[in-house]
Amino acid sequence: MALQVGIVGGGQLARMMIAPAVELGIGIRVLAEQSGMSAQLAASQVGDYHDLDTVLAFAKDVDVITFDHEHVPQDVLRGLVAAGVAVHPGPDALTFAQDKLRMRARLAELGLPQPEWAAVADAAALDAFISDHGGRAVVKTPRGGYDGKGVRVVAAAAEAAEWFDGLGEGEELLAEELVAFDRELAQQIARRPSGDFVIYPVVETVQQDGVCAEAIAPAPHSAGRLADVAAEIGEAIATGLDVTGMLAVELFQTGDGRLLVNELAMRPHNSGHWTQDGAITSQFEQHLRAVLDLPLGDTALRARHAVMVNILGGPREGALADRMPDALAAHPAAKIHTYGKDPRPGRKVGHVNVADDDLDTAVYEARAAAAFFLD
Amino acid sequence: MALQVGIVGGGQLARMMIAPAVELGIGIRVLAEQSGMSAQLAASQVGDYHDLDTVLAFAKDVDVITFDHEHVPQDVLRGLVAAGVAVHPGPDALTFAQDKLRMRARLAELGLPQPEWAAVADAAALDAFISDHGGRAVVKTPRGGYDGKGVRVVAAAAEAAEWFDGLGEGEELLAEELVAFDRELAQQIARRPSGDFVIYPVVETVQQDGVCAEAIAPAPHSAGRLADVAAEIGEAIATGLDVTGMLAVELFQTGDGRLLVNELAMRPHNSGHWTQDGAITSQFEQHLRAVLDLPLGDTALRARHAVMVNILGGPREGALADRMPDALAAHPAAKIHTYGKDPRPGRKVGHVNVADDDLDTAVYEARAAAAFFLD
Structure with a gap:
């Protein structure tokens, strides 16, 4: 019998697992939040993952x-495990995500x-943290944030007043120092339940308004110490948090x-989309292999460089498909992915x-092709 | 709206169009001959393509x-066209396939x-052809053959007696000289209804019992004249027969x-499966782009060489999936495709x-990985 993987959530990450599942002969089914989502083709069921x-x-x-x-509630995750279902990543690892x-x-x-950080239960604690860290801080809601949501840079606790008001008994916000970074990197790693893991080259990511806009693999000037340190951090987290599947x-x-x-x-991540066309094994194939405890694939690049540029927003009028002919005609070597x-x-x-x-060719081609889909 | 492609037939070629359709955001649906076929995931309907x-x-x-x-009857193809449906390749091109x-x-x-050839209506005509061509000939049923079926090497017409007996009024068999070839090649070409076309590097194929067993891209020692001649032949046929989509x-x-x-x-072909992991644009993506009259993709190789080895037959006992862990473990850079x-x-x-x-690495890795799935 073919192996069967069930994916909770019908978004584009589930969608992008369809291709490698079909190629490897792995059965794939998706529990979608509603009909017509990105992973519709594999959606065997529509339902509420809170239930x-x-x-089950x-x-x-x-x-x-x-x-x-990563939004499936802990009681649901633990209910699955209690019923004997293999769940990867598991509930313990997912608490940290x-x-x-x-x-x-x-x-x-x-x-x-x-970064330096503190749990802050009230405005006074946050203001103290701010004054200890140069007059500004990043404040985050611990749960439910993604793509810049639930993250705010503040100079005074008053700017996060409604988040404090919304805190329940015993809940706190996370305050972090505002790091004056040179650039952002992302490290992908895949780990099997048995503990085996493989590491991708560290990439540079470019964020726009808190959202990943581009990824360049490998990160320029990362060869040597930087790549080694990033890989060591990735390995320490994957192992220390017992992550299974892809970790970014x-x-x-x-x-x-x-x-x-x-x-x-703890899943395929936007900063790893380049692996679909730039690595021997994509992060989506690798995630399927890892969660099924199959041996992992080669993470080497297919060319010296790979670049991913997001299509953010899309055309103001019409559909992405309307722009496809011109984009394909102008960029025959660009791999254009859309999410439905x-x-x-x-x-x-x-x-x-x-x-x-x-590298210049890869950057130019990816940016120019993506630009066809914007107004 | 996303473009929608409908594929008649639920075999592995339809299956392998799923991945590029999902990636490009093209809707895909399949009319399968029965349930549980290779392209099951995209099968929107089970039905008889003769009807x-x-x-419609x-x-x-x-x-x-x-x-x-290529087995959809001409009356069905022409009925579709008469009803205003775009059909690629079209009925006229398909008559030649x-x-x-x-x-x-x-x-x-x-x-x-x-090769030298003749239409032979009876045993006497075939025996005459045989004696004119060194005492042997290849005899073929003009319709319905594939993978070595409907093809026979004979030294006397009596060896094809039941094929002659089965001929209807006005029907003939095809006799061809038995070519003493050094090797077999295959040329892939994609052509749009608008006439634009792209050409893949010519590949060497190795046949086993009339079935494609391996393909090596590009064909060794093909650079220059050989590649040019193969490409010219491909272009002349695609244009001369008005083929749309992939032609092998x-x-x-x-x-x-x-x-x-x-x-x-006139479709993606086994000799082009290497393009999935060896070319910028796979033959399956290219076929979708061509039949939708979208601009075609780059046919360049992703590495200097690409090798495809078929898994023929599979394990005598058990399923392909049983062999997957060992094959993946031993060959992390091999891309293993199974068809369900x-x-x-x-x-x-x-x-x-x-x-x-x-090249040696590619040949060794592909053969060794495929060997895990055989007894």
């Missing part, structure tokens, strides 16, 4: 449950480099050459990958 | 109808190099350096692609 019975019914006859996102305060505390225990570690590179852990994602989503300002609706032995 | 009403219903709301195979006698006659009109031209290379046209396929089919002697159940700058 344990729904997810979906999990029947699959070899493993994995995820398009679901709660940034827990993540910071765990990375501190592991001695990993990260977002890093700040500071002016004095330190790497500090910014965020974690309607254009909306700031929304991730697709991306372009280019692999090339010349 | 025009069934195919399937074709509703698609932008183009294309095919997993469906009837080898018509193909030979048309290539002769175009002045293209091919199987060629004999003779000891004196001539190329002779053996067979044609049960093993059966001689059946094409999957293939392995390896792209590498070193």
Whole structure:
């Protein structure tokens, strides 16, 4: 019998697992939040992932449950495990992706480099942190944030007043020093339940308004110490947090050459989309292999360089498909991926990958092809 | 709105169009002959492609109808066109893929190099052809053959007696000289309805019992004249027969350096499977782009060499999936594709692609990985 993977969540990450599943002969089914989502083709069911019975019914006859996102509640995750379902990444690992305060505390225990941080329960605590850290701080809601949501740079606690007002009993916000970084990097790593892992080349990411806009693989001038340190951090987190499947570690590179852990994602991540056309094994194939505890694939690049540029928002009028002919005609070597989503300002609706032995060519081609899809 | 392609036939060629359709954001639906076929994931309907009403219903709301195979009857094809459905390749082109006698006659009109041939209506005519061509000939049923079926090497007409007995009024068999070739090549070309086309590097194919077993891209020692001649033949056929979508031209290379046209396929073809992992644009993506009249993609290789080795038959006991862990563990850079089919002697159940700058490495890795799936 073919192996069967069940993915909770019908977004573009689930969609992008379809191709490698089909190629490897792995059965794939998706529990989608609604019909017509990005992963529609593999959606075997529409249902609410907050409901344990729904997810248990979906999990029947699959070899493993994995995820398009990190929002499945802990009681549902633990209910699955209690029912004997293989869940990767598991509930314990996912607590650190679901709660940034827990993540910071765990990375501190592991001695990993990260921005200075504190749990702040009220405005006075945040203002004290701000005044201790140069008059500004990053404040984050520990749960539910992504793509810049739930993250705010403040000079006074008053700017996060409604977040404090919304805190429940015993809840706190996360305050972090505002790191004066030179650039942002991302480290992808895949790890099997058995502990085996493989590491991708560290990439440079360019953010726009808190959203990943570009990734360049490998990160320019990273060969040697920088790549080694990023890989060591990736390995320490994957192992220390018992992550299974793909892990993305977002890093700040500071002016004095330190790497500090910014965020974690325990799934395929936007900063790894370049692997689809730029690496021997894509992060989506690797995630499937890892969560099924299959041997992992080669993470080497297919060309010297690979560049990914997001299509953010899409055309103001019409559909992405309307722009496809001109983009394909102008850029025959660009790999254009779209997610079956309607254009909306700031929304991730697709991306372009280019692999090339010349970095300037890869950057130019990917940016120019992506530009066809914007107004 | 996203473009929609409808594929008649649920085999592995339809299956392998799923990945590029998902990536490009093209809607894909399949009319499968039965449930549980290779392209099951995209199968929107099960039905008989010999029935025009069934195919017309399937074709509703698609932008183009294309095919997993060449067996759809002409009356169905022409019924679709009459109803205003875009059909690529079209009925006229497909007659040449469906009837080898018509193909030979048309290539002769175009002045293209091919084995000597004749239409033979009875045993006497075939025996005369045999004695004129060194005592042996290849005899073929003009319709319905593939993968060595309907093809026989004979020294006397009596060896094809039941084929003559089965001929209807006015029907003939095809007799061809038995070419003493040095090796077999295959030329892939993609052509849009607008006439634009792109050409892949010519590949060497290795046949086993009439079935493609391996493909090596580009064909060793083909650079220069050989590649140019193969490309010219491909272009002449694509244009002369008005082929739309992918065309594969199987060629004999003779000891004196001539190329002779053996067979044609108007669809993605086994000799082009290497493009999935070895070329910038796979033949499956290219086929979708061509039949939708979208601009075509770059046909350049991703590495210096690419090798495809078929998995023929599969394990005598158990499923392909049982062998996957060991194969993946031993060959992390091999791309293993399986088709969701049960093993059966001689059946094409999957293939392995390896792209590498070193040819020996690519050949070794692909063969060794494929060998894990055989007894």
